[in-house]
Amino acid sequence: MAAPVPPPTEPDASARICPGDQIxxxxxxxxxxxxxxxxxxxxxxxxxxxxxxxxxGRKLRAD
Incomplete structure (x- = not known):
């Protein structure tokens, strides 16, 4: 079973490690x-x- 998705008020994991001006x-x-x-x-x-x-599908993503 997948972990529950936190509410949208919680930042994404990527936002926790990048500079504030890039959020x-x-x-x-x-x-x-x-x-x-x-x-x-x-x-x-x-x-x-x-x-x-x-x-x-993953094929639509840019490489």
Whole structure:
């Protein structure tokens, strides 16, 4: 059984280790997550990313 997903008020694990100026909301659930660089938009937190991969498959991801 998978671990329960914490509420969106809890930051993503990536947000806990990156500088504060690189934290932004997840595009789907608005959980604080790592923006992957200055000016980056629409990141997904690890929970929403896992749902997208499950739904769409890993091949749609950029390499």
């Amino acid at each position: 932004g909301p997840c595009a789907a659930c608005h959980r604080p997550t790592h923006k992957y660089g200055r000016g980056a938009r629409s990141p997904l937190c690890e929970y929403c990313d896992a749902k997208a991969v499950e739904r769409l």
